[in-house]
Amino acid sequence: xxxxxxxxxxxxxxxxxxxxxxxxxxxxxxxxxxxxxxxxxxxxxxxxxxxxxxxxxxxxxxxxxxxxxxxxxxxxxxxxxxxxxxxxxxxxxxxxxxxxxxxxxxxxxxxxxxxxxxxxxxxxxxxxxxxxxxxxxxxxxxxxxxxxxxxxxxxxxxxxxxxxxxxxxxxxxxxxxxxxxxxxxxxxxxxxxx
Amino acid sequence: xxxxxxxxxxxxxxxxxxxxxxxxxxxxxxxxxxxxxxxxxxxxxxxxxxxxxxxxxxxxxxxxxxxxxxxxxxxxxxxxxxxxxxxxxxxxxxxxxxxxxxxxxxxxxxxxxxxxxxxxxxxxxxxxxxxxxxxxxxxxxxxxxxxxxxxxxxx
Numbered sequence: 519x520x521x522x523x524x525x526x527x528x529x530x531x532x533x534x535x536x537x538x539x540x541x542x543x544x545x546x547x548x549x550x551x552x553x554x555x556x557x558x559x560x561x562x563x564x565x566x567x568x569x570x571x572x573x574x575x576x577x578x579x580x581x582x583x584x585x586x587x588x589x590x591x592x593x594x595x596x597x598x599x600x601x602x603x604x605x606x607x608x609x610x611x612x613x614x615x616x617x618x619x620x621x622x623x624x625x626x627x628x629x630x631x632x633x634x635x636x637x638x639x640x641x642x643x644x645x646x647x648x649x650x651x652x653x654x655x656x657x658x659x660x661x662x663x664x665x666x667x668x669x670x671x672x673x674x675x676x677x678x679x680x681x682x683x684x685x686x687x688x689x690x691x692x693x694x695x696x697x698x699x700x701x702x703x704x705x706x707x708x709x710x711x712x
Numbered sequence: 713x714x715x716x717x718x719x720x721x722x723x724x725x726x727x728x729x730x731x732x733x734x735x736x737x738x739x740x741x742x743x744x745x746x747x748x749x750x751x752x753x754x755x756x757x758x759x760x761x762x763x764x765x766x767x768x769x770x771x772x773x774x775x776x777x778x779x780x781x782x783x784x785x786x787x788x789x790x791x792x793x794x795x796x797x798x799x800x801x802x803x804x805x806x807x808x809x810x811x812x813x814x815x816x817x818x819x820x821x822x823x824x825x826x827x828x829x830x831x832x833x834x835x836x837x838x839x840x841x842x843x844x845x846x847x848x849x850x851x852x853x854x855x856x857x858x859x860x861x862x863x864x865x866x867x
Contacts, residue, residue: 532729535736542740546747551770551832553860561852648842652835655844656762656861663766703848 554659556701577622577639579608583658585649598657605642605665609697610672612638627695632677635696645704659701666699673697748773756782756799759836763866770860775828777817779810781843782836796839798847807843810850818856830858 581601582590589596591604612624622640629635642662646655667682673696674682678689685693759782770776780799784792788804797804800813818826831851835844851859 528733529729531733532736535733535740539736539740539743542743542747546743546749548747551773551776551860551862552767552865553770553832553862554764554766555768555830555858555860558848558852558857558859560857561849561855646841646845648840648845650841651837652839652841652844653762653837655841656764656837656863659861660764660766660863667766 554656554663556659556703559702576619577641579605579622579640579642581642581644581658581662583644583646583650583654585647587651587654589658598654598661601658601661602665602668605662606668609638609640609665609669612636612640629692629695631692632696637696637698641700641702643702643704662701663699666697669697670694753802754780754785754799755788755802755804756780756784756797757836758782759834759862760838761834761862761864762837764863765866767863767865768860770830770832772825772828775821775825776830776832776860777814778832778834779813779847780834781839781847782834783838796836796843798843807846807850810847811854814851814854814856828858829856830860831856832860832862834862 580592584590589598589601591601596604608621611621613621614623622638624636624638626634627637644655644658644662670682670693673693674680674685674689677693678685682690682693759780781796782799783789783794783796784804792804798807798810799805800809805813814829814831818829821829833844833847848859851857
């Protein structure tokens with residue numbers, strides 16, 4: 519008969535695991551980071567002469583914010599709470615009449631699964647001053663993204679009878695093709711001085 | 713036949729603690745999975761992030777680098793003043809250091825994920841756009857084009 523191996527005392531196991539637990543409690547955090555996503559345009563060397571991309575004035579939705587956080591949309595002053603509605607109206611309406619300066623033009627595109635759809639050429643351009651407060655800038659960004667999301671929802675309900683967030687991934691891609699999110703952040707100018 | 717037990721005085725059996733380690737381990741695993749490592753200590757005041765409704769959640773924490781822009785804490789105010797400054801990793805730096813910062817951050821990421829790198833801008837809502845624009849310009853030069861303006865959800 520072999521000798522009996524003495525049992526390893528495991529009563530301190532709990533203490534060891536408690537120590538580990540406390541380490542993880544202290545060293546980690548649980549907060550998730552949320553934010554507004556944006557792709558910056560690639561850097562262009564100002565010394566190199568670049569051909570300017572011509573964008574028709576009628577396709578641009580220009581939002582100016584000056585150093586006093588005052589808003590000017592399409593050359594008219596506006597209250598921030600009206601921005602979402604104005605932006606949505608700009609994204610939903612389109613015509614190819616060059617005389618009409620209010621709404622952007624469109625291209626007809628053949629999208630698989632849906633057919634021929636008018637895709638707006640609209641570009642939202644946000645221009646801010648160096649003195650604009652960050653809070654205002656984010657508020658404007660948020661309103662414009664909200665306007666885009668409302669338009670996306672409108673098309674989603676129209677074509678798939680469901681809000682955008684409930685769609686499958688390939689359906690979401692189709693909607694994104696119908697209403698491409700084009701937000702341009704112009705390089706800062708000193709509009710109102712410092 | 714059913715018999716009643718004799719009512720002799722018994723000490724109640726000790727509660728077994730054998731499963732205690734298992735329970736604690738379960739807790740550990742929960743914390744390991746659901747939390748992330750604490751970020752660098754702040755040399756600037758905790759940024760008071762702006763509120764927004766149309767936010768998205770940042771995924772893949774390992775591909776996210778943080779840039780803080782806020783006023784320095786009291787301890788550093790005699791050194792850096794009270795105006796918002798830029799904190800990269802563990803130190804307050806000049807705008808021109810951002811390219812270098814992006815480079816080192818990219819190096820620490822797996823090679824095929826480097827293009828997915830996201831810079832999370834944690835900017836105090838009282839900061840001016842001037843400094844934010846400078847940072848954005850530097851990020852464009854460093855070819856870190858994915859940015860996220862960090863916000864707190866608004867109900």
